[in-house]
Amino acid sequence: MTERGLSSAAGQPEGAAVIGSGPNGLAAAVTLARAGVPVTVFETRGTPGGGTRTEDRVMPGVLHDTCSAVHPMALASDFFQRFELTQRMEFAVPEASYGHPLDPADGRGGIAYRSLDRTAEELGRDGAAFRRLLRPLVRNIDAVQSFAMGGALLSMPQPFVPAIPGMIALGLRVAEQGTPAWNLRFSEAAAPALLTGVLAHGIGRLPSLATGGVGMVLAAHGHARGWPVPIGGSRSIADALIADLEAHGGRVVTGQRIGSLRELREHGSYGTVLADTSARGLARIAGDALPAGYRRTLERQKFGPGACKVDFVLDGPVPWADARMSETPTVHLGGTRAEIAAAERDVLRGRHPESPFVLLVQPDRFDPTRNPADRHAIWSYTHVPNGSTLDVSERVIAQIERFAPGFRDRIIATEVITADDYSRYNENSVGGDFSAGAVTMRQLLSRPTADLAPWRTPTPGLYLTSGAVAPGPGVHGLGGYYAARDALHRVYGLAEPDLGVRSSRESGR
Template identity: 50%
Template sequence: MNHAQSFGSGRGRVDAVVVGSGPNGLAGALVLAAAGLEVQVYEAADTIGGGTRTEQLTLPDFWHDVCSAVHPMALASPFFRAFDLSRHNVRLLQPEIPYAHPLDGGRAGLAWRDLDRTAHGLGADGPAWRSLLGPLVAGWQPLVDTAMSDFRSLPRNPGMALRLALRILEQGSALSRARFRNDEAPALLAGVGGHAIAPPQALAPAGVGLVLAALAHAVGWPVPQGGSHTITRAMADELTRLGGRITTGQRIDTLAQLPPARVVLLDVAPAGLLRIAGDLLPDRYSRQLRAFRPGGAACKVDLALAGPVPWAAAGCSRAGTLHLVGSRAEALAAEQAVAAGRHAQRPYVLAVQPGVVDAGRAPAGRHVLWTYAHVPNGSPRDVSDQVIAQVERFAPGFRDLILATHVVPASEAQQHNPNYVGGDISGGATTLWQLMMRPAPRWDPYRTPLPGVYLCSASTPPGQAVHGMSGVHAAGRALRHRFGIHTDPLDLVASAASGNGAAARP
């Protein structure tokens, strides 16, 4: 039998090596460790977490999430349901209003935790909102299980899969215009669909928007107390308890750097796999990886504020997340510009105000504001002026509160996280084909042509967000293929997380 250990340098042998300590890499490592394997994780940065780090980016004692900030999947993802962050002392704080969408004239669409309250606030469009999202909210667990699958297995709940598919077909086409009469509901859906960094009127971003909108009512969009880094810190602590090891500050440029191991999980983008595996990959697979398209990008702008944002529209001060772009038509135009490689004059801006529920993110009376604007991939432009203008548009007087800013243009994002190619924080373009067939059109998207080497980043199904499921799917395959272990990987995680320890070593 060929083993991945043939690529190692001959240093101390382990069962499994994981490269990258983002949520997917750590989730994969936890599955392997829970199965009783000896696991070694390598991280290039000095701190773990990938896209879930929290740092003082602007001023002392102002704590900013470096990338991810709001975490519905921390409650909804099958991995985190098994892991149970609350058991590991991570507090997920719930804003009353998961997300809001300000409009000109002091108006706003408000997505409350409560579906009925949201529908009531939408007036004439309330029944249409309820009929669109109600069945998804009621069946949120099978909805998430479908969305978080490997896209290769038959849905466990075909009825939910069909309900979701029909709604995606509607919202991803011109049919979406027929459902609502007023401005607020279409703007809410356009804003939440914008998380895909793709033109809203398309199937893939419509699917992203519908799942996130349903989760806002089903489980909320929580903010981790103390910052996103608490999530991966809890995962790392559990991995250590199970005997795993994590080495930071060590960049892996070739498989030969790794110790001999039967399994290697790579939490890297396709470009990272090409860099690490080099000429060992077959030409056809290498060509497929090079054809993988990065998505639109984000220019990250963090701000330290002297006080809360003075939103003009009632309710926005109680929202954890805000989508700042204006009407549905404006959102569509802004995202189409980015998709065409242009900067929008008024870009889509995603804003998070964690201080609504977590006062410890800044000194007393002060606040942090987390934002990013959508820009073309690889853009070197600092768009902080446009970001500030979009906030000021819906919160007059905002500029006067700014104490400091920290900007990371899209072209520099890869320096912080090599997986953010050109500032693409989604792991690849969010198209229907590329969601289903990332990173290459293969029956097993995680297994590379190299024996024992698996890809587990957001560039594999189910894609973007902090859910850990790419790592779970990859690790589950590795256990079956390399060790003959067929136990459900989520059962392994749940058993270990409950304090029962790792399974017997195979």
């Protein structure tokens, strides 16, 4: 028996509206359109893509990713695997997933190669301990990523019994690297620093169980499948999704902000609405269409630190003191584990650290299509207090210069997007929090509610599909995919469609 959708009177509900064209919104739209549901995606900005936009914002002809740049979750995601994304666009998957330089006084930094053994060999006395930490996760990567990205923290991989070793290994390692025990196995600086740069992707207290969970999954994926760079920029992911959506009758309307369900009705009659918005955004758009208690739950969702993004165009490659850092697109900067933890602690206390953690991406060596040969696009961001209006570019430049002397002299153009700018550029990034809600254990267990189907609201036919729901932030499309599958079953009474390239070609005949 199917539920009645938002706009249906009797019989079959109307088509579907998706609010927001980020990867989750587009994943939902593709899944519905493949099943035969008429779909319209509404996007506030003039171009679609959400966190997967690529633009020549800093200098004409030089492409920078506006939000995300490197996409390990695009290879890990069950949705993108079913969609066969790698057959629709090209990724470069470097041998080195990420790097972490250190000051000479702290020893040689580290490189996380796709080969765990090679990584360990270059980490000195801690190499064997690093290998023992990550090998069980790498060997059981399918179970690890299925458990971490299954749609709710309590979901279990299938088949369950073979997945048990990987799940236990992940739990034990999160309990270690997410607690004050995180240094017990290490005696030098490089291995713990290398891990800390990945843990800091969780944007929270170091150590904590939440950042430990995020970091261990990302680190394992760096050795199991790599951290891929999309050729042509992150917009290539959005382009692949939109091409498939349009091939199956869906459409994207840009430059159209939907402020309420009432406004949405002016554009058509929709039996299902899937909101690729923040939790607060859905509460505002839906208003009284949601029960008051659930609406208050959405409004109470907490947001974490923001990001200040600093993009550069250089007249040459980054002059790394440790030349190995040129082998990888992603470099984590901030020094030792203790230094990075202190910087992140400052941010959580509402301060701007003088020596911040900086995440830098140098994609053009792996994707030469992005810019002319004499121009080099460098993407970077650092964490700042939520809502910050401060331009911290000088602190970011100083941190890069610390490990790449002469970097400043190669800068020919710069653009700064403060956390406050981010919140106005993308309403989902409240205060510059691009995770659409703080990544804490509480908000991982209840994102936004403690429910095995957190994307489903109490209002039939109304869904939340963004990073504000499990499995959380990242370019994986899973929030939208899970919501669309639920809508197909509960609202439309339709089976989940085949998402692969071959079925797309056959349906287009």
